[in-house]
Amino acid sequence: MKIKLEHDGEFIPPAVLHTSMEIISTCLQKIATCDKGFIINDTIHFRRQRNNKVTPCVMNSANFISRRFQSNLAAFDGCRGETKIIEQDIDGIVTCQYSGIGYKIRDKNKLLEVLHNYIRCKGLPPDSVFTLFPMFYGMYVQSDIYDIAHLAPEDQQLFDKVVVDKTFRLGVEFETGNVASSFRAINKLFILFQAGHIDAGIFVTSTDKSSSATRIWPVSNRNGSFQELRQRNFMKQISLPLICIGFAPDGFDSNAPFLGRTGALYDIQHTGRQSPPFDIYIGEDGEEILRPTGVTLPNSTSLML
Secondary structure (H helix, E strand, O other), X not given: OEEEEEEEOOOOOHHHHHHHHHHHHHHHHOOOOEOOEOEXXXXXXXXXXXXXXXXXXXXXXXXXXXHHHHHHHHOOOOOEOOEEEOOEEEOEEEEEEEEEEEEEEOOHHHHHHHHHHHHHHHOOXXXXXXXXXXXXXXXXXXXXXXXXXXXXXXXHOOEEEEEEEEEEEEEEEEOOOOHHXXXXXXXXXXXXXXXXXXXXXXXXXEOOHHHHHHHHOOOOOOOOOHHHHHHOOHHHHOOOOEEEEEEEOOEEOOOOOEEOOOOOEEOOEEEEEEEOOEEEEEOOOOOEEEEEOOOOOOOOEEOOO
């Protein structure tokens, strides 16, 4: 897969960021459809509905990607795949042992002043204080494991250095749904951060629509991507340290296998029959799939029904 760091979490210690990126990148890179990597078949196919209307159908299942990602993550020491914590279902947990320097604010009554200075230096709207205050309080009053490099030098003087040797816990959400699903996923991570069950989050979704989301699922509403999220100013709604990672296929090929619901790859099988202007194939669950006549599928197996 093509992988892009969309946001580094700012306050997460660099060593933790580096380790987390290595783990997530490896989990994504292991998701492949052929020896060339994660190659997607984005050819449009059709299905005849009960009312005899022919409509485009989804050929690639999101379960293929999410299940393999969760399985790959669970293979790392100290990490877990799909997990439920205080009734929040998330796609996994990454843990890193962090030994180094952390920071704790000397006088918590100064925290709001620090936050206002941060907002001003970053050019953020003043109302960002409502979103960011829970994060700052969690990082610098209730904990001592975060970095302060992104704070103004004069504000850094308000913190005490703390030698830490702790397990840093990151909740992981891998999102293949629409934009609304992405916001729900981020909110679940915030709930866990606020309750003290994780120290930060990792959010993974498609990089954009044109080279990822709408190419993998061209006729579905699975159009969530960082491109869409940025158009909705999603960073203004984040209240926890969050690493954001985008993914996209390595390429596209009409001869590539499709992503199955069970987590396996599959090919459609030619029946030798036609329903003009379509050739009839058999899909993953034995259902008839219609492919426009003239669009060849050299690698299909003929059933000659």
